[in-house]
Amino acid sequence: MTQSLGAIAVSRCDLFKQPPYSEAAGALTRRFLTPAHKAALERLTGWMREAGMSTRLDAAGTLIGRYEGTGAATVLIGSHIDSVRDAGAYDGALGVMLGLGVVEDLARQGKRLPFAIEILAFGDEEGSRFHASMTGSRYRAGTLTGDPTTLLDEDGISMGEAMRGFGLDPAALCQPPPRGDVRLYLEAHIEQGPVLQAENLPLGIVTGIAAQTRLAVTLIGMANHAGTTPMGLRRDALAAAAEAVLLVERIATREGIVGTVGALSVAPGVGNVIPGLVSFSVDLRAPLAGPRDAAEQEFRDGLAALCARRGIGQEVKTVQQLAPCLCDETAQRLLAESIAAQGGRPFALASGAGHDAMSMAALCPVAMLFIRCRDGVSHNPAEHVTPEDVDAAARVMLGFLERLAAR
Ligand SMILES: [Zn+2]
Missing domain, CATH: 3.30.70.360 (Alpha-Beta Plaits)
Known part of the structure; x- marks a missing residue:
């Protein structure tokens, strides 16, 4: 029996709990520009290529997998692949794995959409190594101010030094990437709060970020x-x-x-x-x-x-x-339609936690889909999602892309 998209995404996150994808055995820590980060990007690159995507690494260490479409525009789907210390397996990584799974599903069907899809795995959302959060998404959106490369980690290693060790050029960070014809950024993420569980719902449509x-x-x-x-x-x-x-x-x-x-x-x-x-x-x-x-x-x-x-x-x-970030209203409606089409009840909620979508809002309209996590727990090894909920998210994301393509 083939595994559901949800089960595959969950098992990939679980695989990433252990070395070489974690800095230490027994607990998940994957900080920006560490060997664990590198190993995760290598594995992701392999999966992306198997799905027929071209891959590249940008100046901020964001891995980008591109699945061509029939038109010039691009839809971005992403989240972060770094973690806090002693983290849960799904915060960030799940959004990346879901994006990957969605493209794999399209590739299996031989389906091309009127826009390209780029899967983004941001390397530094949490700021758990250099205390400069959302470096990847702020760089992508062209809003990275100041010079984060002089920041030091707890061992006295500068971000610039760590970037060179990772094969990146720190000087390139001050050169924002071309904006490109980006239509939208979509991020799926665990809720990190107890609201969906209380509502007995697997998914929530994010209205905005505080x-x-x-x-x-x-x-x-x-x-x-x-x-x-x-x-x-x-x-x-x-x-x-x-x-x-x-x-x-x-x-x-x-x-x-x-x-x-x-x-x-x-x-x-x-x-x-x-x-x-x-x-x-x-x-x-x-x-x-x-x-x-x-x-x-x-x-x-x-x-x-x-x-x-x-x-x-x-x-x-x-x-x-x-700044607060408001999610795109049209995208919220399309997510609601996709949830209803799967037999679910569309439910909207605000995000109290910051996400890469906040920074990406400076580049393009953004949309976010929240996935129920047990007892709302995150930033903790006890973080838990069910494959069924994650599968519902994958189906809704596919439905969302189809609706976006039809517009
Ligand atoms: Zn996160």
């Missing part, structure tokens, strides 16, 4: 003896940070806004010394830029006030600011 701001906050107090410094004479940076964390939580109680302090470090970090220096992250997201910006301003004002009251110095740096 606006996001990431801040790096440093609070400067005065380290001093924990025994001899009276409470009224202290400048405790950690006590101020604790107030700031609760401020973020309070701001995020407003409709549609989510706020998180996910990293915090204390110096000197000794039990009998008053904390003199604290740095922490703030992540604020909202469906639209306006409420997100209002939340950021409220945080900055509140932080300034509490630091003034406590005699604490403060510095707030914007690490990343991502």
Whole structure:
């Protein structure tokens, strides 16, 4: 019996959990420009060629497999092939495997569409090695600003050095690729949230991706003896940070806004010394830029006030600011029609997580299809999808392409 498209995509993701496609055995870690990334691209290249695709690697390490059509336009289908540390098998990789499976199905039928299809496997969405996320999609969309090649990984290796080791020319990264006649970018991705499971649905049509701001906050107090410094004479940076964390939580109680302090470090970090220096992250997201910006301003004002009251110095740096991305309405309708044609119930939802589609929106209309994942868990080895759900996604993607071709 031949395997379903869903089962094949899932088994390929499962294969990629282990070395050489993971940096270590027993846990999946596949960071940008590592030997594991290289091995994954080599295997993908093999599959793409077997399906009659031509392949190339762009300056940002994105593997592109091209399946020719009868017309000049191109439809892009992609996601990322890199992972966080100790990751799940499906975040990103599943979207790449689904794109590949869809083309394999067309190739088996000897079917050519009025547009070429390019499958994109972005190498750096997560930013788990150099802390510059979405390098691949931002390069492709021509919106890569600054020079990420000087960024260092934890071993002190620069992105430029790693690129050379990978056979890439770091200087080429400042030269955006030709835009080309791109009609649309489609990304299938696990939901990374619990909504579809709660709705008892395998698939969701993404309406848009939340606006996001990431801040790096440093609070400067005065380290001093924990025994001899009276409470009224202290400048405790950690006590101020604790107030700031609760401020973020309070701001995020407003409709549609989510706020998180996910990293915090204390110096000197000794039990009998008053904390003199604290740095922490703030992540604020909202469906639209306006409420997100209002939340950021409220945080900055509140932080300034509490630091003034406590005699604490403060510095707030914007690490990343991502505009919200709205998915193409026509594409959403075509996805809904394809889901209905498979006997499913079209269901729309917004994405709180960032995706390559966000960056690609600067290049062309974008569409996203979410796949139910068990308990909404991601960035965790427990990440799980069923072959049946993934197969439904493959069928909907094929139906979507047919509808797009008929327009
Ligand atoms: Zn992802």
